[in-house]
Amino acid sequence: RIKEFLTRNYQPYAYIDLESDADVQELLDRFKVAIADLPVLICRAKVVLRNPTNQEISNCLGFNEAIDQKHVRDLVVVGAGPAGLAAAVYGASEGLDVLMIESNSPGGQAGTSSKIENYLGFPTGISGKELAGRAYTQAQKFGAEILIAKNAKGLACDGRPYTVHIDEAERVAARTIIIATGAQYRKLQLDNLSGFEGAGVYYGATHLEAQLCSGEEVIVIGGGNSAGQAAVFLAQTT
Structure with a gap:
């Protein structure tokens, strides 16, 4: 989980x-x-985080600046998946x-x-x-x-500007809010599944998962195009 969070947020690290x-x-x-403390993250060669949450890692690495809770934004986008990123690009490019607000990583x-082939502008596909x-x-540009x-914990929409309630009692005011929280993975009905997530059970097929599964027998569950692409990718890389 820690390696995935750092990788998806473009942070170099040594394992x-x-x-x-x-x-x-x-x-x-x-x-x-x-x-017994493992896993640990040694941040900036000074701070030792024992089994840290993503938010603790984010705070240690200084991902987020302090929020001015009195400042009213033109637009707040909850979620930074493809839809949220697209909304941010189009809004910011118009001067908004x-x-x-993203709970994990963009x-x-x-x-x-491993490969997306049906996204506009990439005829040969893109990861x-x-x-x-x-x-x-x-x-960002x-x-x-x-x-x-x-995490966006709640919305107050009984008056304008609207308010988004975030972790640690933080508030963000906005004239417009777009909710782009996407979907959640369907999970297998197995005992103790959560104990193996990120340690044998994965919900993606990138180079990171390929490294973790190198030399191992891999089972891909699902029959959609994403499952097929994952099977082909893992067969080629593991």
Whole structure:
């Protein structure tokens, strides 16, 4: 989960494998990390985060600037998948003051696709990560801002400007709100499934998942085009 969050937010990192990397014990001793603490993230070579949430990682890396809760935005977009990013690009390009609120990372479910072939302008296809990265860069180019690992908890629409309630008692005021929260993955009805998500059970097929599954037998569940693309991609890379 931590590696996926960093990768999808375009953050470089070094991964230490306890079983194969040299000098692991020296590193654990230096930062006073016990095996029971794992996984840990050593942020900026100073701060040790033990099994951190995405929001804790975001705060440590300084993803988000402080919110001016008195400032009224022209447009707040809840969700930064393809629809949310498109809304931000078109709004910001017209000179609107745009803020996106994203609970995980830009790109949504599309960002985990190994190849998207039915998106306008890419006749030979494009990976979901690359598509999301281009859209994110384009939105920033026009001045749109984004909050990463923040959740929109509720809306107050009984008067204008409207208000979006975010984590930690934060508020954002906006003249217009677009809800682009997308869809959720359908999950298998299996006992203890949550304990294996991100550690054997994945909801995407990118180079990250391919590395994690290298040399292993992989089962793709689903019969749609995304499942077919995932099967072909993993067969070629693992």
